[in-house]
Amino acid sequence: MWDERFSDSIYVYGCEPSQFLVEQMQLLGNQSRRVLTLGEGEGRNGVYLARLGHEVHAVDGSVAGQSKALNLAEAQHVSLDYSVADLADYQFEGQYDLMVMIFCHLPLAIRTKVHQQMCEHLAPGGVIIYQAYSPWQLQLGTGGPKKREMLVELSELEQDFSALNFMTCRQLQKKIVEGIYHTGMADVVEMVAQRPLLH
Numbered sequence: 001m002w003d004e005r006f007s008d009s010i011y012v013y014g015c016e017p018s019q020f021l022v023e024q025m026q027l028l029g030n031q032s033r034r035v036l037t038l039g040e041g042e043g044r045n046g047v048y049l050a051r052l053g054h055e056v057h058a059v060d061g062s063v064a065g066q067s068k069a070l071n072l073a074e075a076q077h078v079s080l081d082y083s084v085a086d087l088a089d090y091q092f093e094g095q096y097d098l099m100v101m102i103f104c105h106l107p108l109a110i111r112t113k114v115h116q117q118m119c120e121h122l123a124p125g126g127v128i129i130y131q132a133y134s135p136w137q138l139q140l141g142t143g144g145p146k147k148r149e150m151l152v153e154l155s156e157l158e159q160d161f162s163a164l165n166f167m168t169c170r171q172l173q174k175k176i177v178e179g180i181y182h183t184g185m186a187d188v189v190e191m192v193a194q195r196p197l198l199h
Protein backbone atom coordinates (compact mmCIF):
# COMPACT_ATOMS: atom_id res chain seq x y z
CA MET A 1 0.00 0.00 0.00
CA TRP A 2 2.68 2.52 1.00
CA ASP A 3 4.82 2.02 -2.09
CA GLU A 4 1.74 2.58 -4.23
CA ARG A 5 0.77 5.70 -2.31
CA PHE A 6 4.31 7.10 -2.51
CA SER A 7 4.65 6.35 -6.23
CA ASP A 8 2.76 9.63 -6.81
CA SER A 9 5.23 12.31 -7.90
CA ILE A 10 3.86 14.76 -5.33
CA TYR A 11 4.82 14.43 -1.67
CA VAL A 12 1.49 13.18 -0.34
CA TYR A 13 2.26 14.25 3.26
CA GLY A 14 4.00 17.41 2.06
CA CYS A 15 7.62 18.49 2.28
CA GLU A 16 7.11 20.62 5.38
CA PRO A 17 7.81 18.91 8.72
CA SER A 18 5.10 17.98 11.19
CA GLN A 19 3.95 21.09 13.02
CA PHE A 20 3.96 19.21 16.33
CA LEU A 21 7.56 18.13 15.74
CA VAL A 22 8.63 21.70 14.94
CA GLU A 23 6.95 23.04 18.10
CA GLN A 24 8.61 20.42 20.26
CA MET A 25 12.06 20.87 18.70
CA GLN A 26 11.85 24.58 19.47
CA LEU A 27 11.31 23.70 23.11
CA LEU A 28 14.10 21.10 23.22
CA GLY A 29 16.83 23.41 21.91
CA ASN A 30 19.67 22.96 19.49
CA GLN A 31 22.12 20.48 20.93
CA SER A 32 23.08 17.89 18.33
CA ARG A 33 21.39 14.55 18.73
CA ARG A 34 21.44 10.99 17.36
CA VAL A 35 17.91 10.69 16.04
CA LEU A 36 15.81 7.70 15.03
CA THR A 37 12.64 8.39 13.05
CA LEU A 38 10.17 5.52 12.75
CA GLY A 39 7.83 5.33 9.77
CA GLU A 40 9.69 8.23 8.13
CA GLY A 41 7.81 8.01 4.83
CA GLU A 42 8.78 10.60 2.23
CA GLY A 43 11.32 12.33 4.44
CA ARG A 44 9.72 15.57 5.59
CA ASN A 45 10.57 15.06 9.26
CA GLY A 46 13.98 13.44 8.87
CA VAL A 47 15.15 16.12 6.44
CA TYR A 48 13.97 18.86 8.79
CA LEU A 49 15.90 17.26 11.67
CA ALA A 50 19.02 16.83 9.51
CA ARG A 51 18.79 20.51 8.57
CA LEU A 52 18.85 21.34 12.28
CA GLY A 53 22.19 19.53 12.43
CA HIS A 54 21.11 16.20 13.89
CA GLU A 55 22.41 12.81 12.77
CA VAL A 56 19.28 11.12 11.46
CA HIS A 57 18.58 7.43 10.99
CA ALA A 58 15.18 6.88 9.39
CA VAL A 59 13.36 3.54 9.21
CA ASP A 60 10.38 2.79 7.00
CA GLY A 61 9.00 -0.17 5.08
CA SER A 62 8.63 1.67 1.79
CA VAL A 63 11.26 1.70 -0.96
CA ALA A 64 9.33 4.47 -2.73
CA GLY A 65 9.32 6.47 0.52
CA GLN A 66 13.07 6.00 0.82
CA SER A 67 13.65 7.21 -2.73
CA LYS A 68 11.56 10.35 -2.24
CA ALA A 69 13.17 11.04 1.13
CA LEU A 70 16.67 10.79 -0.30
CA ASN A 71 15.71 13.12 -3.16
CA LEU A 72 14.28 15.61 -0.66
CA ALA A 73 17.47 15.38 1.43
CA GLU A 74 19.65 15.98 -1.63
CA ALA A 75 17.54 18.96 -2.68
CA GLN A 76 18.00 20.45 0.78
CA HIS A 77 21.74 19.62 0.95
CA VAL A 78 21.60 17.24 3.89
CA SER A 79 22.08 13.51 4.26
CA LEU A 80 19.81 10.89 5.76
CA ASP A 81 20.65 7.33 6.70
CA TYR A 82 17.41 5.61 5.61
CA SER A 83 16.81 1.89 6.24
CA VAL A 84 13.99 0.10 4.47
CA ALA A 85 12.67 -2.40 7.01
CA ASP A 86 9.42 -3.74 8.38
CA LEU A 87 8.96 -2.53 11.95
CA ALA A 88 7.23 -5.85 12.68
CA ASP A 89 10.64 -7.49 12.94
CA TYR A 90 13.06 -4.58 13.04
CA GLN A 91 15.74 -4.93 15.71
CA PHE A 92 16.81 -1.58 17.11
CA GLU A 93 20.57 -1.12 17.57
CA GLY A 94 22.51 1.31 19.70
CA GLN A 95 21.11 4.26 21.57
CA TYR A 96 19.41 7.41 20.41
CA ASP A 97 19.01 10.82 22.02
CA LEU A 98 15.77 11.46 20.19
CA MET A 99 13.14 9.18 18.67
CA VAL A 100 10.33 10.48 16.50
CA MET A 101 7.17 8.58 15.64
CA ILE A 102 4.66 10.69 13.74
CA PHE A 103 1.55 9.09 12.26
CA CYS A 104 3.19 5.69 12.00
CA HIS A 105 0.21 3.44 12.72
CA LEU A 106 0.94 -0.21 13.38
CA PRO A 107 -1.15 -3.19 14.49
CA LEU A 108 -1.33 -3.37 18.29
CA ALA A 109 1.00 -6.36 18.81
CA ILE A 110 3.71 -4.81 16.62
CA ARG A 111 3.19 -1.40 18.17
CA THR A 112 3.70 -2.80 21.67
CA LYS A 113 6.99 -4.41 20.61
CA VAL A 114 8.15 -1.20 18.93
CA HIS A 115 7.25 0.87 21.99
CA GLN A 116 9.27 -1.53 24.17
CA GLN A 117 12.32 -1.24 21.92
CA MET A 118 11.97 2.54 21.87
CA CYS A 119 12.26 2.57 25.65
CA GLU A 120 15.20 0.16 25.64
CA HIS A 121 17.20 2.10 23.05
CA LEU A 122 16.57 5.61 24.33
CA ALA A 123 19.75 7.08 25.85
CA PRO A 124 19.60 8.50 29.38
CA GLY A 125 18.18 12.00 29.04
CA GLY A 126 16.86 11.07 25.59
CA VAL A 127 13.43 12.16 24.39
CA ILE A 128 10.60 10.58 22.38
CA ILE A 129 8.29 12.78 20.31
CA TYR A 130 5.17 10.86 19.34
CA GLN A 131 1.97 11.82 17.54
CA ALA A 132 -0.78 9.53 16.27
CA TYR A 133 -4.48 9.50 15.53
CA SER A 134 -6.67 8.29 18.38
CA PRO A 135 -9.69 5.97 17.95
CA TRP A 136 -11.95 9.06 18.05
CA GLN A 137 -10.47 9.99 14.68
CA LEU A 138 -12.74 7.35 13.10
CA GLN A 139 -15.69 9.74 13.58
CA LEU A 140 -13.84 12.64 11.96
CA GLY A 141 -12.49 10.82 8.92
CA THR A 142 -9.85 13.41 8.07
CA GLY A 143 -6.97 10.95 7.73
CA GLY A 144 -5.36 7.88 9.21
CA PRO A 145 -6.25 4.19 9.27
CA LYS A 146 -9.85 3.05 9.29
CA LYS A 147 -9.17 0.08 11.59
CA ARG A 148 -9.60 0.84 15.29
CA GLU A 149 -6.70 -1.36 16.46
CA MET A 150 -4.28 0.73 14.40
CA LEU A 151 -5.24 3.85 16.35
CA VAL A 152 -3.57 4.80 19.60
CA GLU A 153 -5.26 5.32 22.97
CA LEU A 154 -3.77 7.78 25.44
CA SER A 155 -3.81 5.08 28.15
CA GLU A 156 -1.64 2.89 25.94
CA LEU A 157 1.05 5.57 25.73
CA GLU A 158 0.83 6.15 29.49
CA GLN A 159 1.33 2.45 30.09
CA ASP A 160 3.94 1.58 27.45
CA PHE A 161 6.15 4.57 28.29
CA SER A 162 5.58 4.59 32.04
CA ALA A 163 9.34 4.24 32.68
CA LEU A 164 9.85 7.70 31.17
CA ASN A 165 9.06 11.16 32.48
CA PHE A 166 6.17 12.68 30.56
CA MET A 167 6.72 16.27 29.45
CA THR A 168 3.46 16.09 27.49
CA CYS A 169 0.96 13.25 27.18
CA ARG A 170 -2.43 14.33 25.92
CA GLN A 171 -5.33 13.70 23.62
CA LEU A 172 -6.83 16.64 21.79
CA GLN A 173 -8.65 17.80 18.72
CA LYS A 174 -6.75 20.12 16.42
CA LYS A 175 -6.62 21.09 12.77
CA ILE A 176 -3.99 19.14 10.90
CA VAL A 177 -3.21 20.06 7.32
CA GLU A 178 -0.17 18.01 6.34
CA GLY A 179 -0.52 16.74 2.80
CA ILE A 180 -3.51 15.47 0.89
CA TYR A 181 -4.26 12.52 3.20
CA HIS A 182 -4.14 14.44 6.49
CA THR A 183 -6.42 17.42 6.18
CA GLY A 184 -8.96 18.78 8.65
CA MET A 185 -9.95 18.60 12.30
CA ALA A 186 -8.30 15.58 13.83
CA ASP A 187 -8.33 13.70 17.11
CA VAL A 188 -4.77 12.92 18.10
CA VAL A 189 -2.63 11.69 20.93
CA GLU A 190 0.64 13.53 21.49
CA MET A 191 3.46 12.55 23.78
CA VAL A 192 6.86 13.97 24.63
CA ALA A 193 8.67 11.83 27.18
CA GLN A 194 12.20 11.75 28.52
CA ARG A 195 14.29 8.92 29.92
CA PRO A 196 15.64 9.89 33.32
CA LEU A 197 19.36 10.63 33.50
CA LEU A 198 21.50 8.04 35.30
CA HIS A 199 22.73 9.03 38.73
Ligand SMILES: C[S@@+](CC[C@H](N)C(=O)[O-])C[C@H]1O[C@@H](n2cnc3c(N)ncnc32)[C@H](O)[C@@H]1O
Pocket residue numbers: 002013018038039040041042043044045059060061062065085086087088101102103104105106
Ligand atom coordinates in the same frame (compact mmCIF):
# COMPACT_ATOMS: atom_id res chain seq x y z
C1 LIG B 1 1.01 8.12 7.26
S1 LIG B 1 2.65 7.75 6.78
C2 LIG B 1 3.54 8.94 7.77
C3 LIG B 1 4.92 9.20 7.25
C4 LIG B 1 5.70 10.23 8.06
N1 LIG B 1 5.89 9.82 9.43
C5 LIG B 1 5.07 11.59 8.01
O1 LIG B 1 4.61 12.08 9.05
O2 LIG B 1 5.06 12.17 6.92
C6 LIG B 1 2.97 6.22 7.65
C7 LIG B 1 4.34 5.63 7.36
O3 LIG B 1 4.53 4.49 8.18
C8 LIG B 1 5.19 3.49 7.42
N2 LIG B 1 4.87 2.17 7.95
C9 LIG B 1 3.64 1.66 8.20
N3 LIG B 1 3.75 0.41 8.66
C10 LIG B 1 5.08 0.12 8.71
C11 LIG B 1 5.82 -1.03 9.10
N4 LIG B 1 5.23 -2.14 9.54
N5 LIG B 1 7.16 -0.98 9.01
C12 LIG B 1 7.78 0.13 8.56
N6 LIG B 1 7.13 1.24 8.18
C13 LIG B 1 5.79 1.24 8.25
C14 LIG B 1 4.66 3.68 6.01
O4 LIG B 1 5.52 3.12 5.04
C15 LIG B 1 4.53 5.18 5.93
O5 LIG B 1 5.70 5.76 5.41
